[in-house]
Amino acid sequence: MSKPRIAIVPGDPSGIGPELIAKLLNDTGVTEAANIVLVGDSHLWEQGAQQADLPVPLTPITEAELAAQEGVHHLDLETISADEIQISTVTEAGGRSSLRCLDKAMDLAQAGLVDGILFAPFNKASMTSAGLNAEDEHRYMARYLGYEGYHSELNVLDDMMTTRVTSHIGLKEVAENITQEAILKAINLANETLLRAGKSRPSIAVAALNPHAGDNGKFGREEIDILEPAIAKAQAKQMNVTGPWPSDTVFLKAKRGEVDAVVTMYHDQGQIAIKLLGFERGVTVAGGLPIPAATPAHGTAFDIAGQNKANVSATRQAFNLLVRMAKTHHAERSQETQL
Structure with missing residues (x-):
């Protein structure tokens, strides 16, 4: 065409x-x-x-x-x-x-x-x-x-994309909704959307839930028990995924162009970063x-x-x-x- x-x-x-x-x-x-x-x-x-x-x-x-x-x-x-x-x-x-x-x-x-x-x-x-x-x-x-398939809002700023594991729920409900299945769905959605947008092998970083990515379990075990196994499963499917990265530094990688997408754990974790980096250029995609x-x-x-x-x-x-x-x-x- x-x-x-x-x-x-x-x-x-x-x-x-x-x-x-x-x-x-x-x-x-x-x-x-x-x-x-x-x-x-x-x-x-x-x-x-x-x-x-x-x-x-x-x-x-x-x-x-x-x-x-x-x-x-x-x-x-x-x-x-x-x-x-x-x-x-x-x-x-x-x-x-x-x-x-x-x-x-x-x-x-x-x-x-x-x-x-x-x-x-x-x-x-x-x-x-x-x-x-x-x-x-x-x-x-x-x-x-x-x-009835999986779908979620994706946010895009220039060549940077974010998707999230949880969205419009209270912050106190986030941790209980972080599951391996939910993380894998968010990773896959980012990967598929980037492929459709012309990226031949998208690079995806997964943000941690806890400060300092849990610091080896000191600040929570979600990274050890949930995030790391989910990332390993995505890697086993040949997806170019890394993490979990501390959420206060992962967007520096994205800003430098080292990754194409960041999978965040909750709404404001990604939205604050995206809107600070370029509020007047941000795009929302009805992903999936x-x-x-x-x-x-x-x-x-x-x-x-x-x-x-x-x-x-x-x-x-x-x-x-x-x-x-x-x-x-x-x-x-x-x-x-x-x-």
């Missing part, structure tokens, strides 16, 4: 999403890298164009025409009226619009009409009020797609799902919404990564069709 086809969703109408996509579409090389389908209400894209003071092409297309699409087109939906949009405000209407646009993008992907989904930031409070009924949009996507999907790691930024202050860097990084993953996804799907 020459170019993958990417569905782009505007995110929460009250936030910076429409503005970000307008800026993305006007960034150098974007429209040359992929065929793009803007999924959502025409007035949302016009809103983004006005906020960014940049043109957004709205060439209409139907689903029946998508298979032969080249360039940038717009698949029109009616998910929210213009007078329902309240900039910088959590609203049920904004959440409903977000879910309906995302649903349509997933429908297109399941039908093989697009190779990946880029979504601008959603607001979880708005989505929850509109019936999200899931911990986050990634789990919502898995349920919508009927996917059958459809490549990515979004900038920051939120809807209600404090600057509508002011033409949104930084497009993370959205561009998400787009670049998604294009690479989408090419692999398209090739794999084509191969399955031929078998």
Whole structure:
């Protein structure tokens, strides 16, 4: 294939999403890298164009025409009226619009009409009020797609990726949820995602749970009893994995480019490092799902919404990564069709 086809969703109408996509579409090389389908209400894209003071092409297309699409087109939906949009405000209407646009993008992907989904930031409070009924949009996507395999949020900064063994749980619950099986799933997810993104032999470092990697059991035995055996099992499967490394130094290795990914034990262990190293360039990947999907790691930024202050860097990084993953996804799907 020459170019993958990417569905782009505007995110929460009250936030910076429409503005970000307008800026993305006007960034150098974007429209040359992929065929793009803007999924959502025409007035949302016009809103983004006005906020960014940049043109957004709205060439209409139907689903029946998508298979032969080249360039940038717009698949029109009616998910929210213009007078329902309240900039910088959590609203049920904004959440409903977000879910309906995302649903349509997933429908297109399941039908093989697009190779990946880029979504601008959603607001979880708005989505929850509109019936999200899931911990986050990634789990919502898995349920919508009927996917029951292992999946988890991955965070990416430039050429550095993190995944985590536990995620949105209380810190006091972390240790009891650290198991060999959970660690192996996180390692495998990082490895598979990096392979799909074009890394031929990913290098993965596993962060320790305890200070100084437990200091030979002085500060806890999780490293000895759980982490080391899990890493050994991954190595036996020919994965390029090392650790456990003390979590206060492992990201120095990642920053120097010595490893491609860090598997952390809990949410903030990796998130603090990633956001300190480059908050405005971070990307979130819906790792493990059958459809490549990515979004900038920051939120809807209600404090600057509508002011033409949104930084497009993370959205561009998400787009670049998604294009690479989408090419692999398209090739794999084509191969399955031929078998």
